[in-house]
Amino acid sequence: MGSINRRQAIGAGLAAVAAWPLLARAGEAPGAPTFALGVASGCPRPDSVVLWTRLIFPEAPSDPFSFAPVVEAPRGPVEIDWVIALDRELTRIVQSGRYETVGDFAHSAHIEVTGLEAGMTYYYRFATATVASAVGRTRTAPPAGSMEPVTFAYASCQHFEQGFYAAYRDMAGRDLDFVLHLGDYIYESSSGAGRVRSHDGPIPTTLGEFRARHATYKSDANLQSAHAAFAWLLIWDDHEVVNNYYSDAAPTAPQAEAFLARRRAAYQAWYEHMPVPPHIEPGFDNLTIRDYYSFGSLLDLALLDARQYRTHVAQSLAEAADPDRTMLGPDQEEWLARRLSVAQARWTMIAQPTLLSERVSGSGKEADILDGWDGYQAARRRLLGMVDAAGVSNPVFVGGDVHTFYAAELPRDFLEPAPGNLAVEFTVGSITSNGPSAKATAAALAGNSHIKFAEGQQHGYAIARVSATRLETQFLAVSDRADPDATTFNLASFAVADGEPALITTGPHTS
Ligand SMILES: [Fe+2]
Structure with a gap:
């Protein structure tokens, strides 16, 4: 991977924070995977949500939406860092971690984040060594007993x-x-x-x-x-x-x-x-x-x-x-x-x-x-x-x-x-x-x-x-x-x- 370390990649992504929703930055290293399919969250429980993304390896680095290859070459694991925070600028971080994506699952990530607060809005993002994803927003389910609309x-x-x-x-x-x-x-x-x-x-x-x-x-x-x-x-x-x-x-x-x-x-x-x-x-x-x-x-x-x-x-x-x-x-x-x-x-x-x-x-x-x-x-x-x-x-x-x-x-x-x-x-x-x-x-x-x-x-x-x-x-x-x-x-x-x-x-x- 490139010479930019993960902390720098996340920092560089933060500098781009301007409006909602943020766009992913294009891959900086030729051939390096990108977050071209976006980010997602799902399965909201009072204390958990699932965070999702999938890395895409562009055939042509200038075209991140080149999905033409039906048979992908086998590729090794790629680690991604994830972070979930209380603000869209991702400064009030509540949890973070590292996830190994593998070719057997198309380099997709399924991260079940537990221990969250009920009825709370969170923001999240992924990063590889070279590129950060868009920032996603999610919300946990309300607490037991809630009658809030x-x-x-x-x-x-x-x-x-x-x-x-x-x-x-x-x-x-x-x-x-x-x-x-x-x-x-x-x-x-x-x-x-x-x-x-x-x-x-x-x-x-x-x-x-x-x-x-x-x-x-x-x-x-x-x-x-x-x-x-x-x-x-x-x-x-x-x-x-x-x-x-x-x-x-x-x-x-x-x-x-x-x-x-x-x-x-x-x-x-x-x-x-x-x-x-x-x-x-x-x-x-x-x-x-x-x-x-x-x-x-x-x-x-x-x-x-x-x-x-x-x-x-x-x-x-x-x-x-x-x-x-x-x-x-x-x-x-x-x-x-x-x-x-x-x-x-x-x-x-x-x-x-x-x-x-x-x-x-x-x-x-x-x-x-x-x-x-x-x-x-x-x-x-x-x-x-x-x-x-x-x-x-x-x-x-x-x-x-x-x-x-x-x-x-x-x-x-x-x-x-x-x-x-x-x-x-x-x-x-x-x-x-x-x-x-x-x-x-x-x-x-x-x-x-x-x-x-x-x-x-x-x-x-x-x-x-x-x-x-x-x-x-x-x-x-x-x-x-x-x-x-x-x-x-x-x-x-x-x-x-x-x-x-x-x-x-x-x-x-x-x-
Ligand atoms: Fe249909």
Whole structure:
């Protein structure tokens, strides 16, 4: 490495502190790794967060975003120093350390910092011997018992080719406690006509190709700024591996052995690029991403995996009604039932990738109907029944996947409807990915009385503001996903009152 020692590198980085967010300085030594994919934090607990980055070895030192090499040459370990502080100038340091990144994990860093103070904002940065990263900001979860309001953004479906990430620039400028991503963080396939930018390379099937695809997405400055600004929680959907996959196969990859090798590569690349703790890494044949977070006594948040353990897709709606079919798998169902049975918070949010509501018309292609909860009707009945039986306070479902903003009131059982609601559901539209036709969305709204709002032509994200008395959700749409400088507007907003699982419209339904 170069002649600049780490202390000098950090000092030089401090001299550049001027505005938020800071940009990483370009690599100073030719061929030396850089922090070109940015920094991230995640998994906020009252006493811990995970810090993430990944070193990139530029092929051409003048072009830090040259990710073209799909097969990277083996490279040795590279040490990075990390620091976490109470101020963005990183002078009030609370902890620091050294981490050895290795080629086996794409020189990614997953540092679980413990012993932090609850409900506190922190700033962090990484440095190699030659270069410092951008400064990231993060926040721990509130202390046990807290009823302080919590505000977070949630998002899904960010096809790189189908739009720019103006939504993330907007998000990065807000005051949020965390960000929740509900899946389709990357897409494996190119969308062809009408794209505003292009993926590099083919549909990924190998580890190198999945790493390159994640790097392409993470090269986006707006996505980087949203990661740098907040702690993220993430679940995945199908496109992190391949469209409409189910446990050990997919419609386009029916051979389990070959598919599982591809899934292993996809899971490893997902781990390498997400701010998740190092202990979830068990070899990548399986990866446990379900988790449970508490934000004081105000909000409990369950994160579900609806891909890894599901029954194979049904061939017809008659088959979809088979009571043995599972979306979450028996272990995850048991885990969730146990968690819900001891849930104490005022609001109980269950995050899963897709639309939970029944959608008996206007849902488009049959393959997509059968891929969603409508293809797993008994599993949906069990999930709703579990929430009902646990008697949790104020159940709220959130999802994505369908590239449509939906707001719905859920009955206790779609198969035997009875008066009264069990829960509300908010489904966030896509950050950029193509939505259904206006006709299909209108039919979904008209044909399903529990769905109160539907908009599939707009793209953006959602913000939830949770307090002791109300949960408010705002759907924010970007003015034009093809415009990198697009602004956002309020598409619709709703409130839910404590104890009343019903939607109160509070903002315009403009489109
Ligand atoms: Fe999607």
